[in-house]
Amino acid sequence: MQLFHYHWWTDKPEEMETFYQQSGFETTLRVGRHNGEMHTFNPPLNWEEFRDKDIQFRIIEMVKGQTNITFGHGKKDMFDHIGFLVTDTEYSEVLERAEELQWKVNEGERRTFISTPWKFRIELQRRREVVTEEKQPSIQAMEIHMPFRENPALVCSLLDFELTEQTSGKVTIENDDCTLIFCNSEEKEASLYSVMFLADHVFSNVDPVQTKLIGRT
Template identity: 60%
Template sequence: MLFHYHFWTPYLEETEKFYIENGFRISLRMGKYEGEYQTFNPPLDWDNFREKDITFRIIEARKGAINITFGFGKKVIFDHIGFLVNPNEHDEICNKAREMSWKVSSNDRRTFIGTPYGFRIELQSNLDAIDGTTDIAKIEELELFVENGEFKKDLSQLFNKQADNIHSFIGETSTINKAVMSGVLISSKIDPNGVNVVRKGN
C-alpha cells in the first residue's frame, strides 16, 4: 500500500502548516541543535524554537494511513515514496530489485531501494508507521515527473503487479506533481514543495 513520501525543503514551517490545514497531526520533529539530535515535538510549536539554530532532519505529519515527512534542505528535493508491505512481500520485492540491479539497503526499521530515476523507494513493514486505517485517509494516487525511462513499467516489474495508482511523465526533474488523497480537508491546493494535493472526488 502506498502510504508515504519525503522531501528535503527550505520551507519546513510552511510545509508543516500546509498539512496541518489539511487535517494532519505533527507526530515528530527531530533536529540537530548545539551538536546533538533532539526532539521538538508537539505541544511545542514554532514560536518555541523558531529563533534557535536547529537543523531539522525529519518532521513527520500523519493522517489515517498517510505518513508524510520532510527535512531541511537548501532547495526542494524529492527523496522517496514509501509502501507498506508484509514480510513476505518485502523479501520478494527486494529479490526482484536485486535482479533489476537496483541497490537494496536495509536496517531494523525499513528498507530503501535505489532507482535510476533520482529518488528511492521505501519498504515499510511496521504498522506503527501510520496512525490508522485507510477508512480515515489514504494516498489514492500519485502523479510523478521523472527525468527519463519508464518508471511505471519498472515499478510494476518490481512489485510483480500493475502499479495502477502511480502515473509517471517525463519532466526536467524527478518529483511528485500531484497527490490524490481521501480524507483531506482542502479540495485542491499546492503545497510549498510543488505537490498539488487533491481531495479524491474533485
C-alpha cells in the same frame, strides 16, 4: 501493498508543517540538529519556542488516517522518496526483484530503501503504527515527473504492478489499491507532481513545495 507515504527535503519546513496541520495532519515527530547534536523537538513544543535556535531538522513527521508525510531541511525543494506498507512476504519478494534489477538496497531495522535510476527512492515499511486506524485519507495515486533515462516500466517489475499505459511521455502502473503515473520531464531530478487521496471530502490545493493535493470521496 499500500502506498502511504512521501518525503521531501525543503528550505520551508515550518511552512510545510503549518500547511499540513491546517489540513488536519498531526505532527508526531521532530528531530533536528542543534549545536552540533541531534535533539527531539516534538509536540507540545511549537515553533514559537525554537524558531530562532537555528535547528536543521532532519525529519518532521505528520500523520492523518492512512497517510504519513515526512520532510526535512534542505537547501532547496527536493523530492526524495515514496513509501509502501508491505507484509513480510511482499517485503521479501520486492527485495528479490530489486536484486534482479541490480538496484541498490539499504536495508534497516525500521525501514528499507531501494534506490531507483531516477534519483528517487522507494521505502518498504512493515510497521503498521506509522499510520492510524482511521481509513481516510488514504493515498490512491501519485503522479511523478522525471526524465525517462530508464524505462519507468521497471518500477512495475519491482513492485509486481500491472502496466496499464506506456507511451514515450507517460507510463501508468497500478495494483488493486493504488496507481503510479510517471510523466517524462526535461528536469534532471524527479518531482512529486500530484497526490490523489480517498478522503471524506473533496478538495484541491497545493502544498509549499508545489505538490498538488486532490481529495476525492
